[in-house]
Every structure is written in C-alpha cells, then in structure tokens.
Amino acid sequence: MAKSADYRLGDFTFGRGWYMVADATKLEDAPMNLRYFARDLVLYRGESGTPHLVDAYCPHMGAHLGRNESSYIVRDKERIQGESIRCPFHGWRFGPDGRCDNIPYSDQKPPAAAKIGTYPVEERAGVIWMWFDEEGNEPSFDLPPLAMWDDPHWVQWKIDDLGELPQHPIEIVDNMTDMAHFTPIHGSRDIDYFYNEYDDHLQWQMFGAGHRTLIKEGDPPLELDTWYTGPGILQSFMRGEYPTHMLIAHTPVEDGVIHVWHALMVKFDHEATAEDVPAARAYQQASLDAFAQDFEIWSHKRACINPMMVRGDGPIDKCRLWYKQFYNPIARAGEFHSRLNGRIVMVDNRKPEDIPVEKRLADKQVA
Ligand code: FES
Ligand SMILES: [Fe+2]
Structure with missing residues (x-):
C-alpha cells in the first residue's frame, strides 16, 4: 500500500484534524486499547464518565497501561481513580493532563519527565473523537456539531x-x-x-x-x-x-x-x-x-x-x-x-x- 510520502502530501505522515476513534457505546468501565496514527493508545472513562485518551506506555518501565487483567491493581479496581489511570506494573498513576500524580511506594516527588502523551477528546453523537496534530497545537477548527x-x-x-x-x-x-x-x-x-x-x-x-x-x-x-x-x-x-x-x-x-x-x-x-x-x-x-x-x-x-x-x-x-x-x-x-x-x-x-x-x-x- 502507498504511504503519505508516495503521494507527496507534505511534511507530516498523518493529517491534522478531528477523527473518530471509538463507538462511545462500546467504552464502558474497562479501558479500551487502540492503535491509531501508528501509536498505541489507551482510551478510558474517568469516574465522572468523561473520556480521556493517552499514550499506552508507562514512562517508568514501559508497561502497557491498558493491556492487563491479572494484576492486583486491576483486580482491586484501582486502575481508574477519579480522572486518573494507574499503571498495573508498579502503580504509578497519571492524571488526564498526562502527569504522574502518585507513586504509591516512594516518598520522592514524581519526576517532571514522568508524563504520558494526551490528546484532546470529545464525546458527541455516540462517537469518541480525538484531535490529532503532529505539531501538537490545540484544535484549529471545530468538531461538527451533529x-x-x-x-x-x-x-x-x-x-x-x-x-x-x-x-x-x-x-x-x-x-x-x-x-x-x-x-x-x-x-x-x-x-x-x-x-x-x-x-x-x-x-x-x-x-x-x-x-x-x-x-x-x-x-x-x-x-x-x-x-x-x-x-x-x-x-x-x-x-x-x-x-x-x-x-x-x-x-x-x-x-x-x-x-x-x-x-x-x-x-x-x-x-x-x-x-x-x-x-x-x-x-x-x-x-x-x-x-x-x-x-x-x-x-x-x-x-x-x-x-x-x-x-x-x-x-x-x-x-x-x-x-x-x-x-x-x-x-x-x-x-x-x-x-x-x-x-x-x-x-x-x-x-x-x-x-x-x-x-x-x-x-x-x-x-
Ligand atoms: S512500568 Fe508503570 S509503574 Fe512501573
Ligand atoms: Fe461513491
């Protein structure tokens, strides 16, 4: 299959814009593991019901935040707390801004680099939409009102x-x-x-x-x-x-x-x-x-x-x-x-x- 470079589209591999990433009716309590834009992502609802979309891998030692069923973090229902998501491996927890907000076993403040990538997300018309932009800017146009x-x-x-x-x-x-x-x-x-x-x-x-x-x-x-x-x-x-x-x-x-x-x-x-x-x-x-x-x-x-x-x-x-x-x-x-x-x-x-x-x-x- 041909790629963006073959079509000489420009500087980026993927186009800036709003995109569908999930049928909202399928996103329940468990995080959803997604792959879009050649990256692994985790979509989850905070306790408020608000969806959040983050990069999948924990900066501590690289565990996948969503692909886990057997840890005690998941069994004890500690993966989602408030709007944050906790890694199943050693329990580091990340807020919806991507910053680590809790390390359960350390008296050290989370390092500034303990941060996962996050993406703007909207739930509308039964769909979860994300804004993707290789430049990392805020949305430059609105999601359709529907x-x-x-x-x-x-x-x-x-x-x-x-x-x-x-x-x-x-x-x-x-x-x-x-x-x-x-x-x-x-x-x-x-x-x-x-x-x-x-x-x-x-x-x-x-x-x-x-x-x-x-x-x-x-x-x-x-x-x-x-x-x-x-x-x-x-x-x-x-x-x-x-x-x-x-x-x-x-x-x-x-x-x-x-x-x-x-x-x-x-x-x-x-x-x-x-x-x-x-x-x-x-x-x-x-x-x-x-x-x-x-x-x-x-x-x-x-x-x-x-x-x-x-x-x-x-x-x-x-x-x-x-x-x-x-x-x-x-x-x-x-x-x-x-x-x-x-x-x-x-x-x-x-x-x-x-x-x-x-x-x-x-x-x-x-x-
Ligand atoms: S790999 Fe995530 S807490 Fe250690
Ligand atoms: Fe057609």
Whole structure:
C-alpha cells in the first residue's frame, strides 16, 4: 500500500484534524486499547464518565497501561481513580493532563519527565473523537456539531464498524470530486448538478441526479449535500420524505491503512418512537449498501499516485490540494485556502429560480 510520502502530501505522515476513534457505546468501565496514527493508545472513562485518551506506555518501565487483567491493581479496581489511570506494573498513576500524580511506594516527588502523551477528546453523537496534530497545537477548527443527535425527531444512529482498509485515506477523499463514478458505481443517471466548493478546512460536494431504481423518470432528483470537515469526517445530508444524515469516518491506523465506520440518522415528521427505529435501520442499511459499492473498489484497487484525468472527470487535483493542507504546518494553511476557496461547477442544469437561496441545509439548518 502507498504511504503519505508516495503521494507527496507534505511534511507530516498523518493529517491534522478531528477523527473518530471509538463507538462511545462500546467504552464502558474497562479501558479500551487502540492503535491509531501508528501509536498505541489507551482510551478510558474517568469516574465522572468523561473520556480521556493517552499514550499506552508507562514512562517508568514501559508497561502497557491498558493491556492487563491479572494484576492486583486491576483486580482491586484501582486502575481508574477519579480522572486518573494507574499503571498495573508498579502503580504509578497519571492524571488526564498526562502527569504522574502518585507513586504509591516512594516518598520522592514524581519526576517532571514522568508524563504520558494526551490528546484532546470529545464525546458527541455516540462517537469518541480525538484531535490529532503532529505539531501538537490545540484544535484549529471545530468538531461538527451533529446536533440532530439530541433532536427527538431524529432516530439516532447505531455505528457500522467496517474495520480496517489497506488504503491511504486520500483514495477515499478523492470520491468528493469523482463525478464520473456515480453512474457506473452507484447507478445515478441524468445528473442535474454537480459542484464542489472549498471553504478553508471544509470541502463540499453538491449533487443532484436521477437514479436507476430509487427515482422514477421525471421525478425530482435525489439531492445530496456532502462535506468533509478536515481529512477524516464525511457527512452527507439527503433531502426527501425522510431527511437523512450520514456519517463516514476514517482514521489512519498506520501510514496507508485506515479504520472505517459508517452511520445514518433519519428524521421523522414527529417525535421518533421505538416504532420508527426499524424504518431508520432499513435506511441505514440501504446507505451502507451504497457505501459498500465504493468499498469494494477500494478493497481491491492499487494506489493511484497520479490520476490520469480526462474532460468529464471532476477536479481531483483540487481535492488533493485541499487535502494536502492537513499534512503541512498550520502556518501554511492560509496559502491553501487562498488558492482553493470557491466553487468549481461541473454540471448545473437547474434554473436559477429553482436553486434555494441557501442550499447548505446540512450545516445551517440541521446540524
Ligand atoms: S512500568 Fe508503570 S509503574 Fe512501573
Ligand atoms: Fe461513491
């Protein structure tokens, strides 16, 4: 599999941004042992329920903070205390700021170097998200609000965990501008409009088209507003009788390998009840089936380092330039924004009066 350096993305191996690291419903009392960004990590809930994400290895003598069941620290339920995590080997304890705050057998103050790496974490919409930045800065953009999670008209999603995919994430992000794959892969027809828009750390794809099976000829097109917030979070809002809000999240595990999740929320015209859940799950499954059409290609393709473009392909070069901003120092982000911000229209057959004044329903009205 190809790596970041093969695609000449920039200074960093992994892009700066917010990423999904866990399905929040799976994080209970026991720490979760994770591997992302080519490092071993431990995710745990403090006694308050707040999640914390730390590097896995203890600076004392290198024990793994999460991979232990047999020690008396774990048996005596002393691993999590307050918001701190205690190492099972000799019992050093680390606060959520990563500093050692207790050595149970020593009258010596913990050395200043007794510190583990920590990462900003948020729990939102049933997902644990982390901020990753090789420069170690605070988040330079916000995690998507995903406010429909708390709106009773929406049936909350249940995350589909699709596991690991041996592809560099750029191959997935390419989809944003890949207009030519919609007909052969997804069964679209009569593309009414397709355009991309760049707005700093956001990349949009606005798409309206007919479909072989989902739409009858002459019916209004299926309309999807799809956008990336940074390099690892895709959301897609679809209008229709039942508006839906899809999430595709992908997080690097190693350079050139990602973990992928999918999920979908459905909005009803009344406060959703348990009776609406099966219909919402059926929509989620249909969405997953459409995503599987992309996934099958990604599962077997070779890396595409240099796309061979012809007229009718979308602006994949722009998409890749947008993506590179996250692999270079934040000080250079403005260069990318000033080169890219704006709209690139591939097709637009709509009459101006048919275009809503503000088409970005997805973030302005729903999110
Ligand atoms: S290795 Fe962690 S306390 Fe000794
Ligand atoms: Fe696709």
